Amino acid sequence: MLFHKDFEMRKLCAGIGAGVVGLVCSGVVAAEHAVAPQAGGPIQLFSTTGSTPSGTVVIAGAIGDFGSTLTTDKNGKPNITGNYVRFTLRKGTFEIDATKLNAITSKTPPQLNNNMTCSFAFAATGPVTLFDGTGLYKGISGTVTLTVYDGGVGPAYTSGPNKGRCNTSSTAKPLADRGWIIGHGTVKFG
Numbered sequence: 246m247l248f249h250k251d252f253e254m255r256k257l258c259a260g261i262g263a264g265v266v267g268l269v270c271s272g273v274v275a276a277e278h279a280v281a282p283q284a285g286g287p288i289q290l291f292s293t294t295g296s297t298p299s300g301t302v303v304i305a306g307a308i309g310d311f312g313s314t315l316t317t318d319k320n321g322k323p324n325i326t327g328n329y330v331r332f333t334l335r336k337g338t339f340e341i342d343a344t345k346l347n348a349i350t351s352k353t354p355p356q357l358n359n360n361m362t363c364s365f366a367f368a369a370t371g372p373v374t375l376f377d378g379t380g381l382y383k384g385i386s387g388t389v390t391l392t393v394y395d396g397g398v399g400p401a402y403t404s405g406p407n408k409g410r411c412n413t414s415s416t417a418k419p420l421a422d423r424g425w426i427i428g429h430g431t432v433k434f435g
Contacts, residue, residue, distance in 0.1 A: 285433035290389060294424035296397075298323040302332060307432055308382070310334040330373075337380020341389070346371035350393055357396075363411040363420075366396040375432060382434065389430030397422035 286307035293300045298316040312334035318327040328344040349371035357366040370392040378385030397419040400412045 284435075285387065285431065287431050288389065288429065290391065290426070290428040290430075292426040294393070294395065294426060296325070296419055296422040298325045298327070302334075304334070308334075310336050310381075334382075337378060337382040339375055339378040339382045339385045341373040341375050343373045343391075346373050346391055346393070360411050363399040363401055364397065365399065366394075368392060368394045373428075378434070384435040385432055387430055387432035389428045389432075391426050391428035393424060393426050395422065395424035 288304055288306035288308050290302065290304050292302040292314055300314040300316075301312070302314050303311040312332065315323055315331045315333070316325055316327045317329045317331060318324040319329060321329075321331070326347075328342065328347050330341045330343055332339050332341070346369075350367075350369040353367055353369040355365045355367040357364070359365070370390060372388050372390055375385050375387050375389065398421045399419050400417055402408050402410055402412050
């Protein structure tokens with residue numbers, strides 16, 4: 246396994262210290278952390294969502310990085326129902342256009358919708374495109390297929406003729422909402 250070998254090399258180098266071998270080890274460790282331009286390749290993405298426009302993300306593969314996400318409208322204003330997501334990672338930023346994915350999720354009915362407990366769950370899959378990279382991700386492009394998993398508990402009416410029933414109006418905000426997004430695809434740089 247690659248990570249195991251890298252760890253063993255670091256332990257060996259740490260124990261050697263000064264001298265010619267120590268200088269060679271320093272070069273090996275420095276080379277590991279050097280930023281080399283990549284042509285791109287496959288990635289896997291793991292992200293969280295919730296009842297706010299912000300989330301967290303880890304991306305493995307041609308992008309080995311992590312950071313935060315912010316869902317926005319076309320003008321970059323934070324908006325939980327926006328079609329764009331800004332990724333702010335340690336080595337740069339980029340955006341995704343989730344218009345097609347959002348169109349699919351808006352038409353996907355819940356797989357679970359319990360009117361006694363006001364709870365729901367759904368999953369939907371669709372494509373997103375990557376663009377507008379900075380830093381190490383300058384010139385990013387590609388398509389990633391994301392699957393959105395979401396579950397939550399909604400409010401119930403507390404008074405009136407619907408008292409005790411689930412409030413499923415479009416203005417009702419969930420009491421608790423948690424989502425995960427998992428995806429894979431291929432990216433290019435430059």
